[in-house]
Amino acid sequence: MNDQYTNNQFTNNNDEEPKVENALVPIDGDQKKKKKWSAGKNAFAKKTGAMMAVGLVLSGACGFGGGMLASNLGGNNKSVMYQSVERTSTNSNETSNSGAMTTQQIAESAGNSVVEIKTETVTKDSRLQQAVSEGAGSGVIVTNDGYVVTNNHVIDGASKITVTLKSGESHEATLVGTDATSDVALLKINANNLQPAVMGDSDKLSVGETVVAIGNPLGELGGTVTDGIVSALNREITIDGDTMNLLQTNAAINPGNSGGGLFNEYGELVGIVDAKSTGTGVEGLGFAIPINDVKTVVESLSQNGYVKGRPSLGVSLVDVNSAETAMQYRVSEMGVYVAKVADNSGASAAGIQSGDMIVSVDGTAVSSAADVKAAIKSHQVGDTVKIEVQRGGSMLNLNATLGEETPTTNN
Numbered sequence: 001m002n003d004q005y006t007n008n009q010f011t012n013n014n015d016e017e018p019k020v021e022n023a024l025v026p027i028d029g030d031q032k033k034k035k036k037w038s039a040g041k042n043a044f045a046k047k048t049g050a051m052m053a054v055g056l057v058l059s060g061a062c063g064f065g066g067g068m069l070a071s072n073l074g075g076n077n078k079s080v081m082y083q084s085v086e087r088t089s090t091n092s093n094e095t096s097n098s099g100a101m102t103t104q105q106i107a108e109s110a111g112n113s114v115v116e117i118k119t120e121t122v123t124k125d126s127r128l129q130q131a132v133s134e135g136a137g138s139g140v141i142v143t144n145d146g147y148v149v150t151n152n153h154v155i156d157g158a159s160k161i162t163v164t165l166k167s168g169e170s171h172e173a174t175l176v177g178t179d180a181t182s183d184v185a186l187l188k189i190n191a192n193n194l195q196p197a198v199m200g201d202s203d204k205l206s207v208g209e210t211v212v213a214i215g216n217p218l219g220e221l222g223g224t225v226t227d228g229i230v231s232a233l234n235r236e237i238t239i240d241g242d243t244m245n246l247l248q249t250n251a252a253i254n255p256g257n258s259g260g261g262l263f264n265e266y267g268e269l270v271g272i273v274d275a276k277s278t279g280t281g282v283e284g285l286g287f288a289i290p291i292n293d294v295k296t297v298v299e300s301l302s303q304n305g306y307v308k309g310r311p312s313l314g315v316s317l318v319d320v321n322s323a324e325t326a327m328q329y330r331v332s333e334m335g336v337y338v339a340k341v342a343d344n345s346g347a348s349a350a351g352i353q354s355g356d357m358i359v360s361v362d363g364t365a366v367s368s369a370a371d372v373k374a375a376i377k378s379h380q381v382g383d384t385v386k387i388e389v390q391r392g393g394s395m396l397n398l399n400a401t402l403g404e405e406t407p408t409t410n411n
Contacts, residue, residue, distance in 0.1 A: 136219030177301030200268030215260030241369030253286030314345020
């Protein structure tokens, strides 16, 4: 779960600079603000109680020619993801895109694999009064017995998750597991005989290849279809301090498409829409998580509830990178600060405290959460790292033993 400081307060609001929006957008002046790189949740929200959370969107599809068993989920032989079959040609004159579908055909084949997601999150206002925040999003059905993939930021912090099928039938969902690093979450609903998406192979995508995005813009326009091409592969984009390797597309990705499905010309799911770029003069910049990366994470989530083996310092970090945020948090220097320290973590045992500014990791200077995370990721669970922090005008050198990252330990 993302820390409140990270989501609501530490942001760069320079509207002249192109941004890639995440799930959180301004609601009130002192609440959630845009980040430089972020995922495309619904920017249109209504207040419920003290506030209304932003709507999110995800979608998925099932393509023709699929059906080959890809993997089991949760050790249940009935829970399987379906991989597309290898396309081969026996005719030397057959074109490379033989069997390609029209946008209309892709939309028709994908429709029943797209679900809507509604979330409820209990929050507290400035007077510590509880309020219920509501969000809207989507998900991709990946097994016929109710496993659904979505983004971590779609369901982050939700106390209740409801999944609605295309038929209108609704089910309360259980969170099987989530991974903030890859921005992937796995849900389970009590339903059978569903139409799962057929997984494509994102490693075989080429720049210029036709792709189709299906989602629920604004949390209200379910089943919206847009098309475009693969604009670029292997884009390194930093979102919430995590550097991600994403696909780039010019298919229209609007607020609310966050987590939506990106499909190739055979109707196969090749990506999960994760982010879009905004800003003056910016158009046609959408990003998606490659489905091959998603499949690996989903398999781990189904077995463990999180991705095992990732090292964690056990802190939530915030970037102070503007005079505005420096004034807001009453700090005199820009840099990366510790917002929260997880109990029983390596950071806690080392004496790292909330409010510390991290200056270096293992002797290498850091100036952002992304720098710190990259340094931590270069280690293994159980390694000891040297953390230099600034606290109250003094420099402290601390040794922290890395634990294993779980949904509650953050970085």
